[in-house]
Amino acid sequence: MPKRFPSVAVTVDLVVLTVRDDRLQALTIRRGEAPYKGQWALPGGFLRPDEDLPAAAVRELHEETGVSSDRVHLEQLGSYGAPDRDPRMRTVTVAYIALAADLPAPTAGTDAADARWWPVDELLGGAALAFDHATILRDGVERARSKLEYTPLAAAFCPAEFTVSELRHVYEVVWGTTLDPRNFHRKVTKTDGFLAPTGETTTRDGGRPAQLYRTGRAVQLHPPLMR
Amino acid sequence: MPKRFPSVAVTVDLVVLTVRDDRLQALTIRRGEAPYKGQWALPGGFLRPDEDLPAAAVRELHEETGVSSDRVHLEQLGSYGAPDRDPRMRTVTVAYIALAADLPAPTAGTDAADARWWPVDELLGGAALAFDHATILRDGVERARSKLEYTPLAAAFCPAEFTVSELRHVYEVVWGTTLDPRNFHRKVTKTDGFLAPTGETTTRDGGRPAQLYRTGRAVQLHPPLMR
DNA sequence: ACAAAAGTGTTATTATTACACCCATGA
């Protein structure tokens, strides 16, 4: 077939979210080149010729954070393709969200002058992200927030073994609410398949030792948790 | 910037769903050219050089169905970009779902030898769709099914004014369940913002005249309807 | 002993389910 179609550059961008210092934070890269030189942007890069979209997301995540995809929840968020979204050329980006437990302090990637975590409320209130990345971040945060309601995804923000109150802390930080510790405990421990007890306990939060749990086999919460 | 990125063809594909003859049906186009010549495929086409993604979806919808985007719910489903998904070239497709009230019998579009509605269960059980369109269709149907739970989207499958039982029929067909007419009636009429009464009544379903409603201003159902 | 966090019990309220029953029309 002759080339009678417009050529477009396809990129993959990542909304990498974690809970750090009691805030929901996103990973940003400071751009080393024009356009938007010196501004913060979401990590991402070009799709390679023989690479599927999820593979590109895993690769970018590894390049930017040094993290392998184990213990990170990666899912496609959506695609953004306004004709003027990149002044250099026509691009369509496929955005992914990555939810992870507190990651190591980021090391600057190849293209990046610097990399750091930012609380998402600071990024969304005023701070100017490059390209349409504020929109992508906003959509990614909203996706994460609503998925906590009806999936056991909050555990992606926790280490492999965690306590009920660590899990509750994730909900409180991501949603910006407070939850009744007692009702929350009942809800998550009684919802079948949400949590699998390890049998171990920990006192790392102080007070009475707490049961440690791993994520269960459930993929949907029924009924959902309400914000 | 020099072209040091791989060039990819970006297409937009549509999962156009409607409720027809008591079945959930999807619009398909018979391919007139190789590859997959003669097989059924989802409608779609190349993204144009100066076109945003939603605009391309609206344009393709109009070209394939003659329908303008009024009274059709269009939303992005996701992107699919396996390197071998099209044998001719590297493509990434951005899929949209379009939910519409019973549309006119389709007229064949420019590229298409033929176009028709197929019940989705027939398309997903055995019938061979071109490319990765079976996956896209399956994802689109699942998206539509779950969105009926927590949004007032079922009304997109109804004409501008509709009765409660017409709305219930949509749920029953899309979910493949039966619902108690009395409890359903209470639920949808009592959920604030779901339905706006027009004041008119109709007897088009026989029996006692039913109130006609338009869609309300709610965008979320709280609490959700359960399958 | 006391602070701190884990976890259980209890009650009021709200939502869902199942189903009896009445209403308003056309044939």
Place this chain on the structure above:
DNA sequence: TCATGGGTGTAATAATAACACTTTTGT
């Protein structure tokens, strides 16, 4: 008058929300 669907009432069950109270650790 009868069939057909529209619509309300009600009681049993289930889930949520609010909060008193007990448990088990560290200091």
